[in-house]
Amino acid sequence: MKETFSTLLRYMLISGVLVHAFEPISTTIVAGVGAASLGMKLYNYLFETCDENWIGFNATGLQEDLQKKLFGQHVASQVVFKAVTGFMNNENPKKPLVLSLHGWTGTGKNFVSQLIAKNIYHKGMESGFVHLFTATAHFPHTRDLETYKTQLQQWIKGNVTNCPRSMFIFDEMDKMQPGLIDSIKPYLDFYERLDGVSYRQAIFIFLSNAGGQNIVQVALDFWTAGRQREEIQLKDLETAVSLSVFNNQESGFWHTSLIDKNLVDFFVPFLPLEFKHVVQCGMAEMAAKGLELNATVVDRMARDLNYFPKDERVFSVKGCKVISSRLDFYTD
Template sequence: MKLRHYHHHLLLLLLCCSFTETIEPISTSIAVGVAAALTGFLARYQNIFHYFQECCRPEWISFNKTALQADLESKLFGQHVASRIILKAVNGFMTNDNPKKPLVLSLHGWTGTGKNFVSGLIADSVYKEGMDSRFVHVFTSELHFPHASQIDNYKSQLQQWIKGNVTNCERSMFIFDEMDKMHPGLIDSIKPYLDYYDKLDGVSYRKAIFIFLSNAGGDSIIQTALDFWKEGRNREEMELKDLETSLSLSVFNNKKSGLWHTSLIDKNLVDFFVPFLPLEYCHVVQCALSAMADRELEPDLKVADQVARDLVYFPKSERIFSVKGCKTIDSKLDYYT
């Protein structure tokens, strides 16, 4: 019997059981028989439900390194440093059956450089439902934590949200967007969940993933990129060691950032500070061509070139880096196509 027939059979059994309270006493034996049949069916085919509704099981949560690597190589442009870090960090964490702490990534760079996009790629590689998975949770500072006067309430709510979701599924992912707009001190409320604890109140957080997205530190990254350009050095020569120290210090000392003087940095609980470099003209062209492909349009290099040329670049005289990265590409395509 095919799977859909099993499912149909189960629905019929459930329907029959719903009428057991209204049947005559003489029919009790029939109800008992139906119940017995249902019990046997559920015992034998209990895993069927895992294929119809997302749950915290390998059928729905299973890391695909090949897919993540392919996406990073073909869909993320101009971010050779970030790509290497993300692939190694996520792969190392997801293939470790006994991690000592959750994976904590802090993604930094100017707008339009790919931070949110990469978060989606990570989710796609881990969860069958990607960003639509009920085990992926996104917090936006201005939406979820708008009022400074309510910070104590936010701390309590945030702790309960994380505890409840990790209790429900240890492979939960939490994405905190706009960290540069978060009230300083708020994120420290989840510090215990990111630390090297086996369990807290009976809950293990060691298999969860936490991703922080922030524009803070972007100026530090841009300065390094400009220094490389002025020295005539190849962009691809840049390595994490050229960026990480100045980036972490910049974020830690930024009073307008949610990571200002945070214990997460002070106690070395952030596994990687991931720098996203400012994008150049050639990267914007790639973004435009990729956007056309996503819309199932014929790639048109002339249109992509026009879209890229019309963006604002800096420094003004040399026009090296795109001010908004690839953020406005979609809307620009609406105008040119």
């Protein structure tokens, strides 16, 4: 938004139309039109609306965030950037963008979903057009599965009707009740409209630990063979991950038509983090907390964490998940 609130307000006062903007009857048609226009600008500044005032893709910002803030995830960074950029630059997509992010805890899945939201919506995750669902919080009871299906369908339909460029994030898909996510399958498909509503501009992101073991095994195999981590490519991981979550009876993706009908655009693998990545997370967290950067403190904290294999200590067990709380302990 190019005009600040104070600039807009000052202009309205000087031009003598501020009163007209709020009066039910304007003294002239010209004044009424001008007041309505300026009143709408003021409204769009103060209240989030589903238009370019509040929604606009920043490709450069997303690329820089992925490169500078996400550590150890060269595959995920590349896939996410290309997928989101291609979708947002497509004026007439054939279906919604559907990304499924997989990997062990602390590898950056939630963080990446936040970066995507930040670079599309001016309010980021605080936007009224970004909707986060957590399996254990929003869908906890097996007995209420059919109720959840109906509620989820209504929620998505209502929000996309309100704003076609809506984003839906489903966390803990590995704990989601099997069958629930299939209830929204029609909204992710190649339909132009369903009951008068188009879902083609929406974004759906699924976050899951399922498939993490397969990803870890690939990383271990590369390390054992003496190959560089950066040699790992999407093709080395994607098929194994998709098959793993599809056949996992405890996964929300178990035998789901979303996979069977190829409605997930990308299964994005997040590799286990190494010691150097944990250090990078620690330094970034210190900066975010406004603390004086101290490599010695971060190094000591990182070394005290658990790694595997036990003897070689190559990969972090919890990644960057506990960095924030651990830093508080070490800095105090």
